[in-house]
Amino acid sequence: MKTPFKYTAAFTFVFISMYTFACDTCKLRQPKVTQDFTHGTGPDSDWDWFIVGLVIAITVVAFAYSVKYLIWPGERNKNHVKYNFLK
Incomplete structure (x- = not known):
């Protein structure tokens, strides 16, 4: 029996929403900043906050560079391997 897509999608969204946000017990143990997450x-x-901040900064910089080089790679050499795939 094949499961319809709407049931699979509904189950997936319910499952994700249950485990994405913190439960009521964990909300009481968290500081205000991370209480719902x-x-x-x-x-x-x-030191824990310093480490979290450092990881966030590294992630933002890596994301910015990945977007930058995805949009503007800067490669102008006509013998570059990417032109073999673009032809």
Whole structure:
């Protein structure tokens, strides 16, 4: 028996929404900043916040560079391998 797409999509969205946001018990253990987003206990010290900030900064810079080089790769050599695929 083949499952219709609408049932599969509904199950997927319900499953994702259940585990995406924190439960009520975890909300009580989290600081205000991360209260609705994560499960478990929150950061214990200022070093934890420093590490989280550093990881966020690295992620944003990596994303910015990936978008930049995806849109403007800067390769102008006509013998570059990409031109073999574009022909």
